[in-house]
Amino acid sequence: xxxxxxxxxxxxxxxxxxxxxxxxxxxxxxxxxxxxxxxxxxxxxxxxxxxxxxxxxxxxxxxxxxxxxxxxxxxxxxxxxxxxxxxxxxxxxxxxxxxxxxxxxxxxxxxxxxxxxxxxxxxxxxxxxxxxxxxxxxxxxxxxxxxxxxxxxxxxxxxxxxxxxxxxxxxxxxxxxxxxxxxxxxxxxxxxxxxxxxxxxxxxxxxxxxxxxxxxxxxxxxxxxxxxxxxxxxxxxxxxxxxxxxxxxxxxxxxxxxxxxxxxxxxxxxxxxxxxxxxxxxxxx
Numbered sequence: 001x002x003x004x005x006x007x008x009x010x011x012x013x014x015x016x017x018x019x020x021x022x023x024x025x026x027x028x029x030x031x032x033x034x035x036x037x038x039x040x041x042x043x044x045x046x047x048x049x050x051x052x053x054x055x056x057x058x059x060x061x062x063x064x065x066x067x068x069x070x071x072x073x074x075x076x077x078x079x080x081x082x083x084x085x086x087x088x089x090x091x092x093x094x095x096x097x098x099x100x101x102x103x104x105x106x107x108x109x110x111x112x113x114x115x116x117x118x119x120x121x122x123x124x125x126x127x128x129x130x131x132x133x134x135x136x137x138x139x140x141x142x143x144x145x146x147x148x149x150x151x152x153x154x155x156x157x158x159x160x161x162x163x164x165x166x167x168x169x170x171x172x173x174x175x176x177x178x179x180x181x182x183x184x185x186x187x188x189x190x191x192x193x194x195x196x197x198x199x200x201x202x203x204x205x206x207x208x209x210x211x212x213x214x215x216x217x218x219x220x221x222x223x224x225x226x227x228x229x230x231x232x233x234x235x236x237x238x239x240x241x242x243x244x245x246x247x248x249x250x251x252x253x254x255x256x257x258x259x260x261x262x263x264x265x266x267x268x269x270x271x272x273x274x275x276x277x278x279x280x281x282x283x284x285x
Contacts (some may be wrong), residue, residue, distance in 0.1 A: 006045045007032065009116045016043065016120075023131065028187060033123060033131070040129070042109065044119040046091050046187070091117055094187040097164055104162040104240070106155045107182045124175045124182050135174040135181060135212065145216035148181050152209050153225050153244055155183060156202070160233055161240050165190050165198045169205035171212040192233070202226050224248040 001019045003011050010016045020033040023042065032043045091114050098111040098121065110122040124132040140148065152174070159166065166173070166189055173185040192198045206226035214221040223246030231248065232238035 004032070004045070006116070006118060007034070007043060010034075010043065010118060010120065013115070015115065016041070019043075026185075028185075029119075034120075040123050040125075041112070042121050042123040044121065046117050046119070091119065091187065093189060094119060094185075097186040097189040100162050100164065101159060101183070101186075104158045106158050106162075107180070108186070109182065109184060124177055124184075126178050132175040132177040132182065134172055135176050136171040138176045140213070140216045142217045145213045146220070148176075149209060149213035149217065149220055151180055152213075153206070153246070155181075156206060156209075156225070157229055157238065157242065157244060158240050160192055160202065160229055161238055163192050165192050165195075165202045166205050167201045170208040199230050202230060220246075 001021055003019055007016065007019060011019075016034040016036050018035045020035055020040070023031040023033050025031070029047055030045045032045065034041050034043045095111050095114045098108050101108045102110060109124055112120040112122075114120070126132060156166075156169070166183065166186060168185065168188050169183070173183065175182040175184055190198050190201060192202075195201075203226040206229075210220055210223060210225070225244055225246050225248075227250070228244060228246065228248040229238060232242060
């Protein structure tokens with residue numbers, strides 16, 4: 001296959017020696033299967049900002065700060081240089097997340113680095129070398145769904161312990177090889193402590209997994225792992241070894257609105273009576 005323009009720097013730099021074919025083209029990137037000697041790898045070519053269809057990028061970038069103050073100021077001002085730095089930060093976010101999660105024993109593709117807006121990483125495949133399918137394309141029986149869901153919740157927990165929330169986790173962002181699920185697509189991963197939307201993103205990620213696996217194992221639909229994890233995380237009690245149950249009792253205590261309104265009404269009536277007495281006293285004087 002002819003070397004795509006965006007992959008030419010990797011070819012010229014000796015990082016790859018051939019392009020085997022295009023694997024997929026999505027909302028944020030085009031992915032190619034590439035080779036370097038005996039190694040078969042994956043090259044993710046990020047689309048430029050004006051060509052990406054990924055929505056709400058600002059929401060995902062909240063809490064991301066550059067260590068370089070000049071770059072941070074440029075990014076905040078939205079200058080040409082700043083936009084370039086923002087794009088680099090978007091690309092590097094996935095690389096950094098992959099390295100961090102790989103070290104946290106979360107199954108993700110092993111990263112090899114980001115070069116000129118191209119992420120070079122492991123190609124997830126089965127023992128016969130075939131590209132691993134997405135979870136959406138895999139048929140699961142009940143026991144497999146239960147086992148893989150439990151493993152996914154373990155990964156989500158370890159991600160949160162590492163300070164990361166995927167932010168776009170679904171059956172389309174999980175591959176399944178001979179050893180189970182592998183989490184992919186992390187450029188929008190958010191800092192759990194710095195992003196105010198982290199909790200709602202975690203809940204959505206977990207809900208997506210619950211509903212998908214719940215199609216094969218309906219008993220999963222009543223679980224509540226997200227709130228259980230987040231409550232432990234907020235209390236500083238969540239660790240990679242923390243056992244999860246999927247059970248969480250919501251605080252069902254709510255204010256008695258009618259009683260509150262009655263109390264307010266009584267206070268207003270008392271104040272009105274007080275003002276009336278004062279007026280009467282003034283008139284008597």
